[in-house]
Amino acid sequence: MSVLAFCEVRDGRCKKAAFEAITAAKKLAADLGGSVTAVVVGHNIQDDAKKLAAWGAERILAADHEFLALYSTGGYGRCLVQAVELAQPKAVIVPATIMGKDLAAWTAAKLGVPLASDCTEFKVEDGALRVRRPVFAGKALAWTHGEGEPFVLGLRPNTMAAEEINPGGEGSVEPLPLTFDPSTIRAVVKEITGGDKGDLDVAEAEIVVAGGRGVGGPEGFEPLRELAKVLGAAVGASRAAVDAGWIDHAAQVGQTGKVVSPNLYIAIGISGAIQHLAGMRTAKVIVAINKDPEAPIFKVADYGIVGDLVEVVPALTEAFQKALA
Amino acid sequence: MKIAVCVVVAPSTDTKVKIGADGKTIDMSDVKLELNAYDEFAIEEALRLKESTGDGEVVLFSVGSPATIKEEIRKGLARGADRAVILDTDTTQLDSSAVAALLTGEIKAFEPEIIFMGKQSVDYDSAQVPSQVAAAMGWPVVTKVSSLAIEGGAFRAEREIEGGVEVVEGTLPAVISAEKGLNEPRYPSLKGIMAAKKKPMEEKAAEAPAPVLVIDCLELPPPRPEGKIVGEGPEAAAKVVELLRNEAKVI
Numbered sequence: 402m403s404v405l406a407f408c409e410v411r412d413g414r415c416k417k418a419a420f421e422a423i424t425a426a427k428k429l430a431a432d433l434g435g436s437v438t439a440v441v442v443g444h445n446i447q448d449d450a451k452k453l454a455a456w457g458a459e460r461i462l463a464a465d466h467e468f469l470a471l472y473s474t475g476g477y478g479r480c481l482v483q484a485v486e487l488a489q490p491k492a493v494i495v496p497a498t499i500m501g502k503d504l505a506a507w508t509a510a511k512l513g514v515p516l517a518s519d520c521t522e523f524k525v526e527d528g529a530l531r532v533r534r535p536v537f538a539g540k541a542l543a544w545t546h547g548e549g550e551p552f553v554l555g556l557r558p559n560t561m562a563a564e565e566i567n568p569g570g571e572g573s574v575e576p577l578p579l580t581f582d583p584s585t586i587r588a589v590v591k592e593i594t595g596g597d598k599g600d601l602d603v604a605e606a607e608i609v610v611a612g613g614r615g616v617g618g619p620e621g622f623e624p625l626r627e628l629a630k631v632l633g634a635a636v637g638a639s640r641a642a643v644d645a646g647w648i649d650h651a652a653q654v655g656q657t658g659k660v661v662s663p664n665l666y667i668a669i670g671i672s673g674a675i676q677h678l679a680g681m682r683t684a685k686v687i688v689a690i691n692k693d694p695e696a697p698i699f700k701v702a703d704y705g706i707v708g709d710l711v712e713v714v715p716a717l718t719e720a721f722q723k724a725l726a
Numbered sequence: 727m728k729i730a731v732c733v734v735v736a737p738s739t740d741t742k743v744k745i746g747a748d749g750k751t752i753d754m755s756d757v758k759l760e761l762n763a764y765d766e767f768a769i770e771e772a773l774r775l776k777e778s779t780g781d782g783e784v785v786l787f788s789v790g791s792p793a794t795i796k797e798e799i800r801k802g803l804a805r806g807a808d809r810a811v812i813l814d815t816d817t818t819q820l821d822s823s824a825v826a827a828l829l830t831g832e833i834k835a836f837e838p839e840i841i842f843m844g845k846q847s848v849d850y851d852s853a854q855v856p857s858q859v860a861a862a863m864g865w866p867v868v869t870k871v872s873s874l875a876i877e878g879g880a881f882r883a884e885r886e887i888e889g890g891v892e893v894v895e896g897t898l899p900a901v902i903s904a905e906k907g908l909n910e911p912r913y914p915s916l917k918g919i920m921a922a923k924k925k926p927m928e929e930k931a932a933e934a935p936a937p938v939l940v941i942d943c944l945e946l947p948p949p950r951p952e953g954k955i956v957g958e959g960p961e962a963a964a965k966v967v968e969l970l971r972n973e974a975k976v977i
Contacts (some may be wrong), residue, residue: 473894474869503870506853510854513823518853530727536851539852540946541946542945542946543941544942546939546942548937587866588866588868589894594893595889624940650905657906675741676740685976687950688966700950706957707957716960723967725977
């Protein structure tokens with residue numbers, strides 16, 4: 402009996418979410434009484450694969466092939482199905498990243514097994530696995546169970562801190578040979594563009610600096626970018642700012658955008674519509690800056706500043722600069 | 727070109743969620759229903775595809791109780807879809823695999839070349855139906871597409887990933903799930919609204935398979951501790967940074 406963790410690789414390196422998946426698998430395996438198998442899919446990934454032992458992987462499977470250098474739902478999915486058939490796990494943990502969500506949905510559908518996407522917690526009661534996942538963008542939480550095995554769990558990034566339990570540890574890697582003809586995969590990623598911008602993604606960042614209608618226009622995001630740079634943060638936005646065309650939809654936090662759980666969320670000029678609050682209320686600490694002391698955002702903010710953004714944001718940037726120097 | 731669009735009617739995004747008496751479902755008594763936000767982009771993309779090819783049919787497929795969802799589905803017809811099929815079933819126990827099974831069964835008979843749907847419904851946020859329908863059809867799927875070009879039997883789709891954009895190339899038939907920003911959905915015209923009243927809306931009784939993902943209970947998220955206003959104006963900035971460092975310990 403094992404728990405299988407899918408370890409996402411981008412640009413030849415394992416992502417932080419991959420280590421979180423192994424840590425989650427480790428905890429689940431301890432509760433269920435089993436071991437952790439890690440599976441890596443990509444190209445030239447042997448080095449990163451063997452290092453997964455440091456994070457607690459007891460068995461490591463790697464599908465390493467030129468065709469797998471870029472993502473394809475059908476290609477990666479077939480590799481994951483193959484790993485499931487080999488490891489016969491009771492549960493499969495897949496990071497709920499953009500790749501992971503797509504992959505988990507296809508794989509669970511192919512296997513005809515349950516998938517709970519975006520889980521934030523799980524527990525084992527009398528041998529039965531139950532998971533908690535936000536629904537209605539986080540306005541409610543659902544405890545669910547699956548009928549059928551393995552139970553595929555999408556693990557929301559940043560909800561479980563990865564633990565390197567055996568620093569420097571390396572394991573042996575079992576190859577997963579390609580069992581399909583790549584030419585039969587009809588939809589394939591050909592390239593990734595815009596990666597050179599190096600923008601942090603709001604769903605992955607530990608700190609998010611987000612702006613709303615109050616920033617006043619596209620140029621109003623500049624002071625927020627300065628602040629984000631000092632903090633190593635991602636820049637987010639409310640729906641109002643996105644719909645006004647001031648910033649790309651990729652930055653939107655809330656019900657028709659991304660749901661985020663950073664350590665620190667700084668809401669600037671965001672009034673706090675119910676759809677936005679749903680998307681960021683699980684942040685560990687919330688700071689709000691708004692000129693309206695009655696804005697609903699202050700009800701959820703741990704620390705609020707009432708004032709003019711034009712003055713407060715640069716002052717905050719300077720204060721962080723001093724503190725972090 | 728025959729184009730299928732799967733749509734769902736869900737509580738509007740400004741719904742304040744209350745948990746029902748059974749502890750497992752949402753109290754729907756004061757809830758306003760509307761066409762799922764992401765499905766609007768799916769419908770629009772289907773209409774544009776039909777318009778660009780010059781002929782074809784756009785059919786909406788939905789699962790639910792006709793009495794509650796019919797008027798919202800009609801709004802999709804008002805935008806320009808040709809007809810709708812509602813699979814009438816008890817929705818209390820439905821999970822996405824059951825929805826996908828019902829939809830696939832019906833869509834197969836229509837024999838479309840492409841299936842559009844929203845990337846997820848705004849209620850249970852599972853984002854699984856597109857992949858499940860694709861798996862059942864034996865077709866490729868591209869999820870959360872924010873740009874799409876179709877020429878001949880080939881397509882080129884873009885999807886936003888963390889810090890970049892993936893360019894996916896493939897061939898039809900395929901399932902495409904729409905992300906916000908795929909297009910700018912049109913508003914229904916008065917003419918469209920009038921025409922929609924006469925467009926066929928078929929209701930079919932359907933038996934849903936048992937769910938594989940079962941909700942045992944719903945709970946509300948714990949309330950956040952009462953917020954506090956640290957101060958006013960730029961003078962408060964240093965105080966907040968100090969609190970973040972020494973009290974909250976996040977920097």
